[in-house]
Amino acid sequence: MENFDFYAPTKILFGRGKSASLMGEMKPFGKRVLMVYGGGSIRKNGIYDTVKGLLAENGFEVRELSGVTPNPRIEKVREGVAAVREWGAQMILAVGGGSTVDCSKVIAAGSVYEGDPWELVKNPSLIQGALPVFVVLTMSATGSEMNPTAVITNPETKEKQGVHSSFLFPRASALDPSCLYTLPPIQTASGVADTMSHVFEEYFKATEDTYVQDKLCEGLLKTCIKWGPVALTEPENYSARANLMWAATMALNGLCACGKAGKWSCHAMAHQLGAWYDVTHGAALAVITPAWMRYILSEDTVERFADYAVNVWGFSRDQDAFTLASMGIDATEQFFMDCGLPTHLSELGVGEEHFDEMARAAVPYANLDTMAYVPLKAQDVAAIYRSCL
Amino acid sequence: MENFDFYAPTKILFGRGKSASLMGEMKPFGKRVLMVYGGGSIRKNGIYDTVKGLLAENGFEVRELSGVTPNPRIEKVREGVAAVREWGAQMILAVGGGSTVDCSKVIAAGSVYEGDPWELVKNPSLIQGALPVFVVLTMSATGSEMNPTAVITNPETKEKQGVHSSFLFPRASALDPSCLYTLPPIQTASGVADTMSHVFEEYFKATEDTYVQDKLCEGLLKTCIKWGPVALTEPENYSARANLMWAATMALNGLCACGKAGKWSCHAMAHQLGAWYDVTHGAALAVITPAWMRYILSEDTVERFADYAVNVWGFSRDQDAFTLASMGIDATEQFFMDCGLPTHLSELGVGEEHFDEMARAAVPYANLDTMAYVPLKAQDVAAIYRSCL
Numbered sequence: 001m002e003n004f005d006f007y008a009p010t011k012i013l014f015g016r017g018k019s020a021s022l023m024g025e026m027k028p029f030g031k032r033v034l035m036v037y038g039g040g041s042i043r044k045n046g047i048y049d050t051v052k053g054l055l056a057e058n059g060f061e062v063r064e065l066s067g068v069t070p071n072p073r074i075e076k077v078r079e080g081v082a083a084v085r086e087w088g089a090q091m092i093l094a095v096g097g098g099s100t101v102d103c104s105k106v107i108a109a110g111s112v113y114e115g116d117p118w119e120l121v122k123n124p125s126l127i128q129g130a131l132p133v134f135v136v137l138t139m140s141a142t143g144s145e146m147n148p149t150a151v152i153t154n155p156e157t158k159e160k161q162g163v164h165s166s167f168l169f170p171r172a173s174a175l176d177p178s179c180l181y182t183l184p185p186i187q188t189a190s191g192v193a194d195t196m197s198h199v200f201e202e203y204f205k206a207t208e209d210t211y212v213q214d215k216l217c218e219g220l221l222k223t224c225i226k227w228g229p230v231a232l233t234e235p236e237n238y239s240a241r242a243n244l245m246w247a248a249t250m251a252l253n254g255l256c257a258c259g260k261a262g263k264w265s266c267h268a269m270a271h272q273l274g275a276w277y278d279v280t281h282g283a284a285l286a287v288i289t290p291a292w293m294r295y296i297l298s299e300d301t302v303e304r305f306a307d308y309a310v311n312v313w314g315f316s317r318d319q320d321a322f323t324l325a326s327m328g329i330d331a332t333e334q335f336f337m338d339c340g341l342p343t344h345l346s347e348l349g350v351g352e353e354h355f356d357e358m359a360r361a362a363v364p365y366a367n368l369d370t371m372a373y374v375p376l377k378a379q380d381v382a383a384i385y386r387s388c389l
Numbered sequence: 390m391e392n393f394d395f396y397a398p399t400k401i402l403f404g405r406g407k408s409a410s411l412m413g414e415m416k417p418f419g420k421r422v423l424m425v426y427g428g429g430s431i432r433k434n435g436i437y438d439t440v441k442g443l444l445a446e447n448g449f450e451v452r453e454l455s456g457v458t459p460n461p462r463i464e465k466v467r468e469g470v471a472a473v474r475e476w477g478a479q480m481i482l483a484v485g486g487g488s489t490v491d492c493s494k495v496i497a498a499g500s501v502y503e504g505d506p507w508e509l510v511k512n513p514s515l516i517q518g519a520l521p522v523f524v525v526l527t528m529s530a531t532g533s534e535m536n537p538t539a540v541i542t543n544p545e546t547k548e549k550q551g552v553h554s555s556f557l558f559p560r561a562s563a564l565d566p567s568c569l570y571t572l573p574p575i576q577t578a579s580g581v582a583d584t585m586s587h588v589f590e591e592y593f594k595a596t597e598d599t600y601v602q603d604k605l606c607e608g609l610l611k612t613c614i615k616w617g618p619v620a621l622t623e624p625e626n627y628s629a630r631a632n633l634m635w636a637a638t639m640a641l642n643g644l645c646a647c648g649k650a651g652k653w654s655c656h657a658m659a660h661q662l663g664a665w666y667d668v669t670h671g672a673a674l675a676v677i678t679p680a681w682m683r684y685i686l687s688e689d690t691v692e693r694f695a696d697y698a699v700n701v702w703g704f705s706r707d708q709d710a711f712t713l714a715s716m717g718i719d720a721t722e723q724f725f726m727d728c729g730l731p732t733h734l735s736e737l738g739v740g741e742e743h744f745d746e747m748a749r750a751a752v753p754y755a756n757l758d759t760m761a762y763v764p765l766k767a768q769d770v771a772a773i774y775r776s777c778l
Binding site (some may be wrong): 005014210218227247353 | 391392394395397398400403410599607611614616628631636644
């Protein structure tokens, strides 16, 4: 096991009606709240009215910043910073999914920074403070509600950049599984694929004796496999929503990564699909992941994949390791298909025309050639893309 | 899943040499450190010298409070509070196991409280602040290094009382698995049994849809089963010590308990053995746990025990549930025996003379008659004690 630090000071308020408890967490920080959200979905499903009602009941003054998009943009961050400064907001309340939370975090840091907030994204050591951020989570996948990370896009420079700082932890996040009842099936499925991918990226790493972490990873994967299909057929099944919601948070609050060396593989490859084509993150991961697994299967990795097949999918150990490994990979692909996710790039309207360029960009994005579980050069990445056609 | 709050803001510094990193965490809080520890073991194994050297190198001034005993006493807390006040200590550094950490936490809270610290133990709502507490962990079992709990004994009133307050979280804890290399085998084994018991107390609860938490519990139990025997035969096996150390922290940092209703059973029964006889906590739990499992096995609980047998011990599902359940319970008992732990009260010099009194005391200690997984009256507890003879 590698040395590690674990730190996750966000208070999680989990369960039905927990947005109300969030108000008590906010009160010590003042009265003036900038409420940040995305499009119209929280107006349709009633969460907007609920939160506005709670804020009014509890004596908060509220200004709103709406229109946060998927892949939140630095321009929206700047707009939020300006709103905070003009009015003197004392805290940020993010009501939404990962994009809204990410945008809110960087607004919070940008509000106490003199320069342009994009500088903070490019150089997180400049972050020396932030307004308190609170979260009402309405979509579950990115884990942003309990981690110190945000991903912000700058269309001018064509950069999509992750930023980490301990000042970016939300103070408290309300996770009410019933807020997920109205999610469209494709978003539920994408959230499941995204959660599983976050776990895969840690589970398939070269450090061998991280047993506690590996058992946690296996448990989170089994959670997705058991409860994902339930949530898809019974959108208002509370147990399914609750287990998936908590699994998504646990997948990316740092626990799965403890003591493991190396960087992620599939996110770097999927990211290029997002950058070149209008492909949703979860769908891109569902396509890339099984192809990547098949590509890196070898004498060196087969025991890991066999463990995966046995411990996650429940296949019997009395088969040779390569057979087991393939069974596990096939089961992964079939699972994504059964969830209604694409498993080939052709389903996403992606052709092979840019594979070489995308592959060359993917490698440096996450040092795939040196830091990946199985090191990948540009020609390997291009081959993985081709195998997904 | 029941509604829950999860909050664990302690920073964990895990790995070889991590005590050195702790110094950086301490620096913002001042210069004057009260170093709290137990008996002579940290002098023998070199940890005392290492920590003293680090403190000196980093410019800290140090006073020492030694002699913290197992089942730490309120008198030692008072001594620590007096030392803090007399000298103006700015923080507490606990170097030891759960007892030392627990004692340090209540010293830290008592130092900023006007009255007697026993009042804080009896009424935790009086805790409104605490000096910062830091930890160098030298024995792994109680989880105190990452939770807001302390257990303090008052010999005058014959009370052993747990106290919880969010002010009692350590700021940062250094967990270096190599600090455990010199533990006597019985302490290693007791730590494993204690960790497993903390997990059992959560795993065997009536809430049925806490799937994420149950998979975590199973993973932590499997960790103990795999690595406990390795640590006993190879005390300097880093992987074994690291996984056991992290499992002990994870077992009691609140994650296993998320979303589950009800109270613990075995700790209440084992506690009486500690109160009436000089029995170590881990040994008492090793005796009580399999007996309790057999006693509560019924049509209502058999599926849970069958899951335990399959998911933790790896028995094949193709047997009837009662057979599986018994196999799991027998395996638990055999595991404790193989670790060198007692499995009968006679091995501990405990006879049946006080069983009825002990049973009457155990029930109200944790509301066993209303809040336990399977409710237990005094006659049930006495029957469990008798079955351990």
